[in-house]
Amino acid sequence: MKPKSYAILYFLGSIMLALGLFYLSPKFAASPGPLMQGHTSVSDCQKCHTVFKNDYESSCISCHAITKIGFFKTTGEKIPRNTKSGKVNHQRMGPVSCGHCHVDHRGVKLAPNLTAFNHENESYENGQKKKKCQTCHSNPPDTPHKKNTTDCDVCHSTKIWNKPNFDHSVKKVPENVFIRCESCHKSSKDSFHKSKRENCGDCHKNDVWKPIVFDHAKYYRLDKRHKGTCKNCHKLGVYTQYKCTGCHAHSKKP
Amino acid sequence: MKKSLLINSIFGFLIQISIAAFLIFVLHFLKIEFIGRYLGPVGLLFILLSFLYSLRKRKIIHGGSMKNYLLFHEVMTWLGALLILVHSGIHFNAIIPWLATAAMLANITSGFAGRFHFEEASRELEVSKKVLMKKGLNDEDAENKLWGASLHAQVMEKWHAIHLPITSIFAGLLVFHVIVVLMYGAF
Numbered sequence: 001m002k003p004k005s006y007a008i009l010y011f012l013g014s015i016m017l018a019l020g021l022f023y024l025s026p027k028f029a030a031s032p033g034p035l036m037q038g039h040t041s042v043s044d045c046q047k048c049h050t051v052f053k054n055d056y057e058s059s060c061i062s063c064h065a066i067t068k069i070g071f072f073k074t075t076g077e078k079i080p081r082n083t084k085s086g087k088v089n090h091q092r093m094g095p096v097s098c099g100h101c102h103v104d105h106r107g108v109k110l111a112p113n114l115t116a117f118n119h120e121n122e123s124y125e126n127g128q129k130k131k132k133c134q135t136c137h138s139n140p141p142d143t144p145h146k147k148n149t150t151d152c153d154v155c156h157s158t159k160i161w162n163k164p165n166f167d168h169s170v171k172k173v174p175e176n177v178f179i180r181c182e183s184c185h186k187s188s189k190d191s192f193h194k195s196k197r198e199n200c201g202d203c204h205k206n207d208v209w210k211p212i213v214f215d216h217a218k219y220y221r222l223d224k225r226h227k228g229t230c231k232n233c234h235k236l237g238v239y240t241q242y243k244c245t246g247c248h249a250h251s252k253k254p
Numbered sequence: 255m256k257k258s259l260l261i262n263s264i265f266g267f268l269i270q271i272s273i274a275a276f277l278i279f280v281l282h283f284l285k286i287e288f289i290g291r292y293l294g295p296v297g298l299l300f301i302l303l304s305f306l307y308s309l310r311k312r313k314i315i316h317g318g319s320m321k322n323y324l325l326f327h328e329v330m331t332w333l334g335a336l337l338i339l340v341h342s343g344i345h346f347n348a349i350i351p352w353l354a355t356a357a358m359l360a361n362i363t364s365g366f367a368g369r370f371h372f373e374e375a376s377r378e379l380e381v382s383k384k385v386l387m388k389k390g391l392n393d394e395d396a397e398n399k400l401w402g403a404s405l406h407a408q409v410m411e412k413w414h415a416i417h418l419p420i421t422s423i424f425a426g427l428l429v430f431h432v433i434v435v436l437m438y439g440a441f
Contacts, residue, residue: 010419014357014426018350022434030348030434045438054439 033105038074048104060098066090192239263366270332270362274339281340290343297337298428304330328369335362350434354427361424364417371409 021029026045035042042048048059063074069090072078133152139145181200187193203212216222220242226233233242281287307327309315335358342355387393 007418007422010422011426014423015430018353018427018430021350022430028348029350030431030438033345033347049438051437052439056439 031105036102036104039104057098060102064098191236263370266332267362267366270336271339274336275344277340278343281343287343290341293337294341297334297341298432300330300334300337304334328365331362331365335359350427351431354424354431357420357424357427361417361420364413364420368410368413368417371413375410 018029027043031045034040039048048056050059070079133156137152181204185200185204203214204210205213220226228247230239232246233244235243235246278287278290281290304327306315307323310318310320310323338355338358342351346352383393386395
């Protein structure tokens with residue numbers, strides 16, 4: 001037999017093998033990862049997938065009716081009002097694809113930019129911003145978030161949520177929220193920061209919190225005769241106090 | 255010389271596996287492993303392009319030296335396989351893609367073995383050819399006379415009988431995997 005012929009035979013044989021495996025167990029043969037908890041009992045791929053059609057939404061909605069999400073389980077059982085998972089209010093959302101937020105087959109994620117939630121929808125931009133944001137984003141229990149009860153968009157934008165871009169210009173800051181730097185920035189627990197609770201601006205700047213920019217010459221010029229370590233002058237590690245006697249002993253001579 | 259070529263082949267294979275493992279680690283560490291999904295089709299494209307060599311060898315296309323086409327085949331399959339290894343990303347889920355990956359690894363190994371024997375056969379022929387040409391034979395006659403006598407040339411013929419079926423098995427499993435992906439809209 002010519003090499004070409006047996007190459008075709010091997011090609012067809014491997015396809016037959018794959019078909020056989022797929023026929024015996026589609027999950028074992030082709031599933032790209034385990035299904036999410038609520039779907040583990042689903043064994044038929046066609047339950048959610050339409051062959052050669054990338055149309056999940058109609059399959060999702062066939063079980064998860066939008067009007068019932070958050071209120072009733074797919075079994076018809078009522079979801080108690082205080083249940084966390086029932087709080088997301090899908091009814092107020094615009095016409096967005098389920099796949100923007102939910103991904104089945106754990107471990108298989110599409111590129112974020114392909115699945116990014118469409119915040120441009122009118123209902124997310126107009127009025128009651130805080131309330132709308134909290135439909136999906138939980139309010140962290142830290143200091144700045146506890147105090148800020150109004151506008152999320154002081155720091156966050158609909159483009160980037162996780163990297164807050166805070167504008168320090170006072171006009172934008174709601175009153176009684178960001179009185180001091182420590183409202184948002186945790187003070188380090190080292191001896192220096194413990195001893196100095198005010199004037200953060202001496203070292204830190206509004207546009208860059210780290211690295212610090214400290215002008216030592218403003219307080220004491222470190223000329224060529226004073227090039228020792230910090231502890232030469234700041235004996236106890238308390239940088240608001242200094243002693244000259246570490247190097248210069250008191251004597252009667254001038 | 256022989257030993258160094260064999261070591262080069264093994265080294266090439268190990269480098270490929272190491273680079274793939276490193277890229278997989280980086281993608282997972284940066285939590286951008288989704289990129290791996292899209293490297294599969296790119297790797298497949300590279301491998302498909304590498305078959306220009308086979309077309310040239312079978313005289314379906316013309317022009318360009320065989321040596322360059324072989325080099326192109328080697329580089330493109332090496333890169334394509336690397337991208338597909340990153341695409342598989344050490345996630346043991348479905349068995350068919352993994353069988354395809356295993357067939358691809360066997361194919362790479364076989365490719366490196368083929369490269370080793372081809373280089374050795376060429377070297378042997380070159381030395382013996384010079385001897386025969388000194389005796390008055392022309393270039394083509396000398397090559398024809400010597401090809402059967404070279405041990406590596408004999409191995410090369412047997413190697414073809416192994417490399418081609420492995421490629422066919424890999425192609426079959428890959429085609430099935432691509433069809434399943436297109437069928438279930440996982441793109």
